[in-house]
Amino acid sequence: MNKVIRIGTRGSKLALWQAEHVASLIKPSGYQTEIVPIETRGDKILNVSIAKIGSKGVFTEEIEAKLLDGSIDIAVHSAKDLASEIPDELELVAFTERELANDVIVSHKKNINLASDKLRIGTSATRRVAFLKHFYPHQEALTIRGNLQTRFAKLEAGDYDALLLAYAGVHRMGFDHLIVEKIETSYFVPAVGQGSIAVECHKKLPFDKKDIIERWVNHPETEDCIRAERSFLKTLQGGCSIPAFGYAHHEGGMITLKGGIISLDGQRIIKAKHSASPVDVKALGERVANEVLINGGATLLSEIKNLVV
């Protein structure tokens, strides 16, 4: 029997860390793993902001092609980078236990913080720029691209006073010592999927392999939360360059989902929050999204899409 699971991944250090992490979860099952690095459009185009590259799946399309042609068994992605809809032939089989979902400020300067100091902050995600403008209007958000190592190099070179990044990536790359502020998720709501690693496969992946992934890699509580968040994003029809946010957590046997969108200038935030049983996460995401859409979200979304595209 073929007991090797071939894991497709982007080649960046963060992506390889994530693939190794999934491999380490599979290992005790007795199955072997082989990591297959794959270059994506998002890796090749470094001088243009992701929002401007435009179409969905800039970090996933080439990898999904290899799932479809059978040259890899599973693909490992930051759950955050996955488009809200994946090809019909594919499915998401597992989500790893979520890391802290917070965004953080990293810097070589000590004792600085967002509230009191004026900083040149490197960040690119439209959601982060808009939240900065809303909650910290005195701060200067500067565009930065490239993988995490590149960004940290630019920070060290003094191009920025600080970077605004996901805790998960900072931690995985071993830069915890540079974290000067952890921003609360209660108001600086993370992106959908932030902090978890998603495993994608062909629906026709042999049963034994699928079963191994589900049993050894999936974290059911995280899965409930991320399926709620992804249902929200899918209903919103946002796409990856839209400043949408969505974060679910378990609370007394229920899942609570907060989700919304913020205008690019940070002026308007439209959000909703509801709870539901874990069996109803899809409906929960739809409910939160529909409330956002009705309360001005639909108008805001079309305004944003006209600006970004």
Ligand SMILES: NCc1[nH]cc(CCC(=O)O)c1CC(=O)O
């Ligand atoms: N946008 C790129 C990206 N995709 C996943 C992570 C980090 C890991 C995660 O958020 O789960 C990052 C870096 C960041 O946003 O700071």
